Amino acid sequence: MKILALLLSLSILVVTHELGHLGFAKLFHTRVRRFYLFFNWKFSLFKAKKFDGKWHFLFFNAQTPASWEEENLREEDKDNTLWGIGWIPLGGYCDIAGMIDETKSADDLASEPQPWEYRSKPAWQRLCIISGGVLVNFISALVIYAGIFAHWGSDELPLRNATLGYEYHRILLDEGFRQGDIIFSIDGREMYDFAEAQQALLLDNPGEVVVRRGDSLVSIGLSGSLLERVSAEQPRQLMAVRVPFVVKDFVAGSAAKASGMQPGDSVVSVNGKPMAAFSDISAELAASAGDSIAIGFYRGGVYDSVSLLLPAEGKLGVQLVSEPGALFEVRHIDYTLLQAIPAGIKHGWGTMVTYVSSLKILFTRNGAQNLGGFGTLGSLFPTTWDWYQFWSITAFLALILAFMNVIPIPGLDGGHILFTLWEMVTRRKPSDKFLTYAQNVGMILLLMLLVIANGNDIWRAVRGMF
The missing domain is CATH 2.30.42 (Pdz3 Domain)
Incomplete structure (x- = not known):
């Protein structure tokens, strides 16, 4: 379930991120050749493109037909985007014509810039196009948080x-x-x-x-x-x-149920030792495994106790009340839609500030050990499906994706933003060859970080930390 939740969450984030780039590209009449969810190295699960007045589809395809290529399309169809789904679920991409990125280098560009290419657009339009993904991810997080408050409070x-x-x-x-x-x-x-x-x-x-x-x-x-x-x-x-040890239900063969305990009983002692917290009670039960014990509890405000033979695994065979509202005095707030919007914005911004502040841990002596990859992301999701948790974690990941993408590393949106801002300030545009070299260096650095992060996850799994 964790894997399914992670894939669905990342799919939503990748699509919305790339739609941010595509939206601004279309706004400024910049051609987007391909839009992909997941990477399609050598193979695509799905392709779709509209030309000759209708949609065309391909499934499990390795080679795009020549009839789909720009040079073979009618003039009015040349700006149409090929939509696809790859098979490597590590991200996605938006192939913007005339832009040096992970899909092409300077050698792949035509010698003469075309008016519909990214490189031909004014710097402020290119800045909007490259910032669109980050902007949409950040806005998506705020919208999700607002939706959570409106629906669940x-x-x-x-x-x-x-x-x-x-x-x-x-x-x-x-x-x-x-x-x-x-x-x-x-x-x-x-x-x-x-x-x-x-x-x-x-x-x-x-x-x-x-x-x-x-x-x-x-x-x-x-x-x-x-x-x-x-x-x-x-x-x-x-x-x-x-949390207190409050019985919610019993499992099959429960020793507690056989002794006469009932749902709602709140355990407060074991063998006469006062204790109310689950952690203390479970530790005492484990130490008394296989022994006859006395369990003291409150039922409807009245104290009672039972004696029972504790199984060898040291457990009573009960399910516990876990909802905070049933255990403590919790403050619940309901929001109208208009109230949820500012609450979502405030919560999203606060979450972003907290996340950025927490990154200082990466600059400690053991900071690199705290990097996490897909295993760390997957561990955020619960083992059973929960829509509240899913959307909460997806909103958090959207904020992470937005922030990480503005880091000025070539290969990330932040690298493109940095070079574009440099051009706007100095009036000097970096050459295509320089951008190609920078892109290659950035991709090597990102690959190294990916290896370190996922290597840490493997080590954590070996040590049983997930």
Whole structure:
């Protein structure tokens, strides 16, 4: 399911990105020869092109017929684009006539520029064409976020409403945190939002955190090495909500059901030891595997207990309530369409700022180890289909794609943007040969990054980190 979700998400992002280029190209009467979802090295799953007044289709094709080529078409059909689907699901492309990119070099261009070619257009039009993909990806993310708010609304768990506190990674435990602590302030700034607190811990290099521990407020002085340790150890998350052990249902052969427990029971002790968090209870059960144990719980506000023989796997055989709204006091906000639009824009911009800020981890000593490829992207999606999660992750990936594409590396849109801006400022256009060399260097660099990122994913899989 993760693979299917990733492919669908990337397909949406690639198509919208390339449509951004195509839209501006058509606006400025620039010919787009081919538009492809996925790469079509040696072979295409599908091709379509309109000429002679009707659409023509090819399936599982390796060689485009000569009758489809521009030189053999009527004048009114020469601007029509060939639409295709390749077989290598690593992206896609928009083949814009007269533009040096991954599809062609200076040697592939005609000696004389044509008025319908990219290179013949004014610099400001070329800047619009090359920026179109990034612009559409960014707008797509904002539209998706607005749609999410309009359809589902938003559920927010205020930081202090997690009544059992939080689970902390050993990195934070080494700094002086304890399981169950609730963050109150960081460097004197009060914290109310989970994501804000985690971002401040990781990116702001704080010196002091005040937490509620039991009935007291405790000050924790930090070492200043959090970012380095996170970069080296690559934890999935620094902190997570401690959730109660509330029974939702039972699996076949459940020992808990046989003992008389019911859905809605909230476990608060094992063998007389008070504990309410799932992590503590599951650890205690694992340590008591195969033994007779006593389980204390509340049912409808009334305390009760049962004794049972715990199976060898150390589990009660229950499914737990996982919806935050059923466990904590969650703030739900419904939006009208008009309210959802500014909320989506605000959330999208905030998410982009947070993502860009987090990239500083790449510049630490172990930064290269934090690069991730397709395995990392796939791990973002849940194992079961969830439309809310799918669209949320797709919007996030759209922001990542938009930002990554403006990095000024030849081969990315950012490289083309850089050279075009240079031309606009200096009034000197880089030569086609220079652009070809730059494109080749950029593609080599991007290939190296792709190998490193996916190599990291393979290593993470070997280490069981996915």
